[in-house]
Amino acid sequence: MGSHFDLADPRFAGALVALNFAQAMEKYEPTLGLEVHVELNTNSKMFCSCATEFGGSPNTQTCPVCLGLPGALPVVNAKAIESTILIGLALNCSIAPYSRFARKNYFYPDMPKNFQTSQYDEPICVNGYLDVEIDTDEGPAKFRIEIERVHMEEDTGKSLHVGGSTGRIHGAEYSLLDYNRAGIPLVEIVTKIVPGTGKYAPQVARAYVTELRDILRSLGVSDVKMEQGSLRCDANVSLAPMGSGKLGTRSETKNVNSLRSVERALFGEIERQANRLESGERVVQETRHFLEDTGLTRPGRSKEQAEDYRYFPEPDLVPVTPDAKWIEELRTKLPEKPSTRRKRLQTEWNVPDKEMTALINAELLDVVEETIALGAEPTRARTWWLGEISRLANEKEVEPTSLISSANLAEIIALIASGELTDKLARQVVEGVINGEGSPADVIAKRGLKVVSDDSALMVAIEAAIAAQPDTAERIRGGNIPAAGALIGAVMKATGGAADAAKVRELLLKHLGQA
Amino acid sequence: MSSIRLSAAELGAALAKGEITSVELTNQHFDRIAEVDTSVHAFLHLDKEGALAQANSVDAKRAAGEKLGPIAGVPLALKDVLTQKGIPTTCGSKMLEGWRPPYDSGVVTKLKDAGVVILGKTNMDEFAMGSSTENSAYGPTHNPWDLTRIPGGSGGGSSASLAAFEAPLAIGTDTGGSIRQPAAVTGTVGVKPTYGGVSRYGLVAFSSSLDQAGPCARTVLDTALLHEAIAGHDPRDSTSINSPVPQVVAAAKRLDVKGMKIGVVKEISGEGFQAGVRTRFEESLQLLVEAGAEIVEVSCPNFDYALAAYYLIAPSEASSNLARFDSMRYGIRVGDDGNRGAEEVMNLTRQVGFGREVKRRIILGTYALSSGYYDAYYGSAQKVRTLIKRDFEAAFTKADVLVSPTAPTTAFKIGEKSDDPLAMYLNDIATIPVNMAGIGGMSLPCGLAPEDGLPVGFQIMSPVMQDDLMYRVGGTLEAALNSKWGHTLISQIPDLQVR
DSSP: OOOOOOTTSGGGTTOOOOOOHHHHHHHEEEEEEEEEEEEOOOSBOSSSOOBOOTTOSTTOSOOTTTTTOTTOOOOOOHHHHHHHHHHHHHTTOEEOSSBOOEEEEOOOTTSTTSEEEEOOSSOSEEEEEEEEEEEETTEEEEEEEEEEEEEEEEOOOEEEEESSSSSSSTTOSEEEEEOSSTTOEEEEEEEOOBOOOGGGHHHHHHHHHHHHHHHHHHHTSOOOOGGGTSEEEEEEEEEEETTOOOOOOOEEEEEEOSHHHHHHHHHHHHHHHHHHHHTTOOOOOEEEEEOTTTSOEEEEEEOSSOOOOOOEEOTTSOOBOOOHHHHHHHHHTOOOOHHHHHHHHHHHHTOOHHHHHHHHHTTOHHHHHHHHHTTOOHHHHHHHIIIIIHHHHHHHTSOGGGTSOHHHHHHHHHHHHTTSSOHHHHHHHHHHHHTTOOSHHHHHHHHTOOOBOOHHHHHHHHHHHHHHOHHHHHHHHTTOGGGHHHHHHHHHHHTTTOBOHHHHHHHHHHHTTOO | OOOTTSOHHHHHHHHHHTSSOHHHHHHHHHHHHHHHHHHHOOEEEEOHHHHHHHHHHHHHHHHTTOOOOTTTTOEEEEETTBOBTTBOOOTTOGGGTTOOOSSOOHHHHHHHHTTOEEEEEEOOSGGGOOSSSTTOTTOOOOBTTBTTBOOOSSSHHHHHHHHTTSOSEEEEEOSSSTTHHHHHHHTOEEEEOOTTSBOOTTBOOSSTTTOOEEEEESSHHHHHHHHHHHBSOOTTOTTSOOSOOOOHHHHHHHOOOTTOEEEEEGGGSSTTSOHHHHHHHHHHHHHHHHTTOEEEEEOOGGGGGHHHHHHHHHHHHHHHHGGGOSSSSSSOOOOOSSSSOHHHHHHHHHHHHSOHHHHHHHHHHHHHHSTTTTIIIIIHHHHHHHHHHHHHHHHHHHOSEEEEESSSSSOOBTTSSTTOHHHHHGGGTTTHHHHHHTOEEEEEEEEEOTTTOOEEEEEEEEOTTOHHHHHHHHHHHHHHHHHHHTSOSGGGOOOOOOO
């Protein structure tokens, strides 16, 4: 692991000691704490019936309630409660028979009421856990992440601070506000402190957010798109001297917008903290902002003096008291756990460990499953997605699933299996489909891609190949069967890949008296 | 001949018989307002156009033979704390000057559906904080019994409009007595329904867990008619009760309290109250006994802490509810000169937009909710609230309804207490427990205090969602008093000395 700590960065001028991550982990023990915010995919907002669709024109998805107009009152979205309970159940939490909303009071222009309706000391789900597995130097290892609470709240609006150098409200020339996001249901999932990860802290954090995302996706309660902000992670980390048994001062890193960033942000932040401690400075309790381009964090709001949010129970809402029978009904509706599903699919498809990991990391599990469900043979399905399609996607810098549909690929794979396409022809069909030339059938018709299965046409090519390499033909006649490869290759080349290699082999050997 | 002195029930009957049209009635009230409101100052805004359009529509429906409710076509004055689409809603505050809400409150929706004609918006203490209407940013309202005196508060405009015959019906809101205390000092009737009985949607919140809109009128029956028109479940208000509306009109007409037990609450029965208030209260108890009720004394020991607890809970909620007034989205904006930041503009706006009493309560509430003080103040106050509820529950096992004088004094002089907030707060000593427990409360006039000739209010309290009980007792007492006097109290109001 190379250093994420850039001494050339002027922000670190004067730092005399520079530990890289590995060195830091020999001297310090990290403790994690992860807060994940999930935007639910309910049709309407948390406390009103406004639409929740992403990307609408500013302030078109608003009403008196989510604009906080005088006199307007909130009404809880029952679907949001159901989604939150499902999340709690999937994370092995207890569901509170009585929970309440509370007001978190602070002034900010993107918050219409100048308080956020949230849950405070009476959250709906408490005390759960999530197991994650990562690769360590000693092989795969399991970590249990304990969940402190899962609670509901409303999102704020969005501010755009124009002018000024920082992009923040201070020093801005003016600010634009969009309240479309205000009131979108948010679920906050907070872990207890996660000790004992050692140098694997960044990987454990990433594995946790990944597993959480997969669970949320399987529950169908959120779009879980980190880049659109429907899944956001705040990563808390502190360092203590190895073996001290103490907890250090933590920082909280925000703006972590991808799974990879979760890992990078923690590498960077652990290095930064270690180097501060090493040079005798203290870690300041603050929020930090992750910088995608450098992998570093910059300081945000100080939390040295805890902000007083003056929480109190929300008097405009009645307590949430879900029926125990309903909770049990929801429990029976929980989908298969992503970890269980992965194990099942691996067995069903007979995939080696390494390739399974590759499929999971490439996020191709769903599409491969879809392709197989459409009739494709499992090995071919995963080989195509992981191989050719991923290669093309990589070239074009897009997601593999955006290139071709699982239905089209399943159709192509079926044609390969029936011998109507060779792998080489199939690649051309894929290329045509991606270029927008139509369905696989259209591409085959337009490009005239057909396996040459006419024996007489093949025989012409075979005889030409024998004529070009009489010595090789002679060796085959003499019983050197492996030598046939060279002639088969020549035939395949001559037919532009349109021949079925097995068929060519059969005809060739027969012609040379070896079948 | 003007009909402005008739009751809403009488007006409804006259309209039904075609003796008068709603348009005529509405115009008569606007004429009266034009004549007297420069002196009374009950209204902040008049909506002649909207009122006459509604009156016309009701007249047309009636002419077409459509079946209409009992108060269809009857004019009403609306407290300026409830939103009405397109009509200025200021809450008596400079902060909301010029704001026209884009939506109707739950109460206004019901009023429009009932065919009620909304004349305009009435004056009030700023954001309903006060007991005299002197805290209005738009100047005080004057008590029609004596223009040098306060009409009560916060809903002084609504009650004064009734006493001045500017409207036969009015809507108030009551957080600690803001319907009942103005009713008491203006010789009118006012009811705070059970919490959750009337929608709070569109009621600009002062203290969400205590606020309740309710009916005001000059008779118990009129109040009941209006009560039934505005009550009922509203899915837009989570705290709205989803069960049938108590039959308050039938109860108001029953005029019979035989066998009922009426509990006099020792802690608020008159110790320290003005002598004439006690005299009239005790006379009324005697009338109820004569009507066949049994008087029992009950004790609610925790009422002694009600006022203190109220002045922690209400300001705490207010400090949060009023945070939204930051000039960003509506209302006035001060100091936005292109050089100041948002935070500074918010500060300046709130400095200019809020009056002294509102600021006092925001500061009080902010303090009470602060970490380190929460348990001692807001937390303890909530415990007191629970104890008060238990006191009521225990008392209601001994009596069907509870009674007390509504306010400790008759109307005081404008300016008399405006520099003494604590003295002002004491006005609500007998009304606050009702809000703390979420039960129903009514004030009806029970005579004039001998020493100053000003109206005295009699308070009746009934258990949650049994609002009909207070109407039954109120209707009976009103009839007994009228029969004893040979006239209604309001008919004795001196002619207004219009400036």
